[in-house]
Amino acid sequence: MSSFAGVSVLADGELCPATASTVGTSTVCGYHLLVVHDYSRTTEEAPTGESISSRPFMVGGHCWINKYYPNGEDSDSADFISLELSCLQDDVNKKHVEAKVVFTFIDQVKMQNPVYIAEAETCSFHDFSRGRHKFMRREALEQSSVNLNDDSFTIRCDIMVSSCNTKDDAATSTRVPLPHMCQHFEDLLYTEVGADVEFEVGGERLAAHRCVLAARSKVFMSQFFPMKEGTDKTAVIQIKDMEASVFRALLSFIYTDTFPDMEDDDGMEEDGMSQVAEQEQENETLEDEMRLQWLQNLFVADRYDVQRLKFICARKLSEHICVSSVMSTLALAEQHHCHGLKEACFKFIQVQSPSCLQTLMASNGWDHVFETYPSVLKELIAKLASDHRTNTFYVVHVT
Numbered sequence: 001m002s003s004f005a006g007v008s009v010l011a012d013g014e015l016c017p018a019t020a021s022t023v024g025t026s027t028v029c030g031y032h033l034l035v036v037h038d039y040s041r042t043t044e045e046a047p048t049g050e051s052i053s054s055r056p057f058m059v060g061g062h063c064w065i066n067k068y069y070p071n072g073e074d075s076d077s078a079d080f081i082s083l084e085l086s087c088l089q090d091d092v093n094k095k096h097v098e099a100k101v102v103f104t105f106i107d108q109v110k111m112q113n114p115v116y117i118a119e120a121e122t123c124s125f126h127d128f129s130r131g132r133h134k135f136m137r138r139e140a141l142e143q144s145s146v147n148l149n150d151d152s153f154t155i156r157c158d159i160m161v162s163s164c165n166t167k168d169d170a171a172t173s174t175r176v177p178l179p180h181m182c183q184h185f186e187d188l189l190y191t192e193v194g195a196d197v198e199f200e201v202g203g204e205r206l207a208a209h210r211c212v213l214a215a216r217s218k219v220f221m222s223q224f225f226p227m228k229e230g231t232d233k234t235a236v237i238q239i240k241d242m243e244a245s246v247f248r249a250l251l252s253f254i255y256t257d258t259f260p261d262m263e264d265d266d267g268m269e270e271d272g273m274s275q276v277a278e279q280e281q282e283n284e285t286l287e288d289e290m291r292l293q294w295l296q297n298l299f300v301a302d303r304y305d306v307q308r309l310k311f312i313c314a315r316k317l318s319e320h321i322c323v324s325s326v327m328s329t330l331a332l333a334e335q336h337h338c339h340g341l342k343e344a345c346f347k348f349i350q351v352q353s354p355s356c357l358q359t360l361m362a363s364n365g366w367d368h369v370f371e372t373y374p375s376v377l378k379e380l381i382a383k384l385a386s387d388h389r390t391n392t393f394y395v396v397h398v399t
Contacts, residue, residue, distance in 0.1 A: 002114060002158055005030040008054035010068065011037040013045050015055060029114060030059035033106070034066050034155040039148065042070040043138065048078045056088060060161030062097055063088040067131070068155070077133045081141065084131030085157060097125040098162040103132050105147045106154040107315070113258065115182050117158050145344040146315050185212070185255040197224070198236045202244035205236065208251055216254045219304045246296045253309045259297075291320050295332065302336045310338070318344035323356060327365025330380075334373045342376070346383055357384075 009016040034054050036042065042052065051067040058064070069082035083103045089095065100120040104111045111117075123130040136147075147153050188194070188209065195207035213220035227233075239247055253259050298313035300306075314333070318341050321329055326345050333341035349360065360366055370377050 002112070002117075002160075003027045003030045003059075005032045005059050005064075005159075006055070006057045007033040007035060008057075008066070009035045009037065010042070010052050010054075013038065013041050014052060028060045029117070029158070029160045030057075031112070031156055031158045032057045032059070032064070032066060034068060034157065035152065036068060036155070037152045039070075039141075039151050039153060042068075046070045048072050049074060051082075051084065059159045060099070062161065064159065066155075066157055067129075071138075073131075073133050079139070080134040080137050082131065082133045083135045083155060083157070084129045084133075085125075085159070086129040087125035098122050099125060100160040100162060101130055102158045103135060104156050104158070106156050107146065108156075112156060112158055113182065114160070116258070117160050120160075122162050140319070143321070143348065144319050145347045146318050146340070182256045182258060186252070188212075189251060189255040196233065199239050199247065200236050201239040201242055201247040204244040206244070206248060206251060213254060217304045217306055242300065243296070246300050249297060250300050250304065250306065250309070254306065257308070259309065259312055287320055291317065291325065294320075298332070298336060298338070310336070311340075314338040314341040317341055321345060321348045323352070323360065327360060327363060327369055330376065331365070331369050331373060334369075334376050346380060349380065350383060350387055 032054065046052065046069070048071040049069070050071075051069045051073075054066040054068075056063050056065050065086050065088055067084040067086065069077075069084070072078040072080050073082040073084065085101055085103075087097050087099075089097075100117055100122055102111055102117050102120050141148050141153070192207040195209055197208050197210045197213070199206045199208065210220075210224045214224050215221075249259070294313045294316045298310060298317065301310035301313055314336075317329055317332075321344060326348055330342060330345040332338070333345060349357070352360070366377075
């Protein structure tokens with residue numbers, strides 16, 4: 001398990017004095033939190049290439065520092081926020097340090113698992129800094145109600161020191177190995193060793209273990225335990241109205257508590273206007289496919305009461321809201337009781353232009369919400385009416 005290596009708070013465009021001292025952990029695996037307040041101010045005051053540094057912190061016996069570039073590290077990443085990690089060493093005793101590094105937002109729990117970090121690329125910190133030059137596009141961050149709250153966000157930097165050219169190998173030889181529980185349960189699922197229940201979904205048969213399913217889902221718990229007298233344990237359970245791939249993804253999450261990230265790659269190079277247009281079209285298609293997958297996963301997570309998966313799906317959907325999908329997403333959020341997703345839809349609608357809002361109000365999605373969830377529409381109108389920038393527009397069109 002990673003050890004806490006301190007927190008740095010950035011406010012008013014600089015490191016807060018209260019968090020300027022060095023703290024950390026001597027363990028081989030640790031994490032540091034970088035809290036950025038007044039995000040909009042940092043983007044206004046720091047030009048491209050200029051960073052704000054964290055306080056120094058210790059992980060694995062080495063001193064580290066994080067750098068946050070509000071407008072990107074260079075011209076190629078000017079539309080992104082960039083993150084960078086440096087290992088601070090003096091020239092006399094400089095060592096060849098190797099470590100695995102993962103930057104995440106504070107709520108991206110899956111990527112903070114030591115097993116996930118162990119699979120990251122090993123980086124050398126002898127003469128170079130390492131980081132994510134295109135960590136997240138600023139436009140996407142500013143539209144996200146999940147990652148950006150009250151003009152603030154928190155970045156977690158996980159570091160797993162792999163090796164350095166030191167003569168003391170005693171600590172290395174006595175280190176406790178990293179946990180592999182998730183991998184072991186995943187192996188159990190795919191090898192089907194000891195499986196005692198079988199599902200038929202979309203023409204495919206999938207085997208699993210009743211006790212594992214019951215431990216992770218109240219629905220499965222009530223379905224399997226206590227087992228009624230005369231129950232046929234060999235009977236295949238039929239799952240209707242669901243694709244095999246969706247149910248397989250549910251089983252994978254139940255066994256490993258992780259889910260594959262389905263995100264497009266913002267770091268692809270653009271060589272010309274035609275390639276940019278083609279890439280944008282491909283990205284739109286990919287985003288539609290990702291949204292469909294998260295919709296399906298949200299449905300199955302709610303159906304089987306797997307709350308963590310439901311939360312992850314809702315968060316992913318909130319990050320991919322657009323004009324064409326916001327009303328259907330709002331209806332989905334209400335149907336499956338996803339308060340955070342509903343608030344994200346409200347926030348997205350509130351910042352749209354009057355012409356865009358007119359388009360929304362004339363859409364089938366608006367009519368569907370009006371007919372099916374009138375209370376949601378009333379709540380939305382109340383929020384819109386409280387916005388002084390568009391108050392006149394709504395009074396005219398709602399009355």
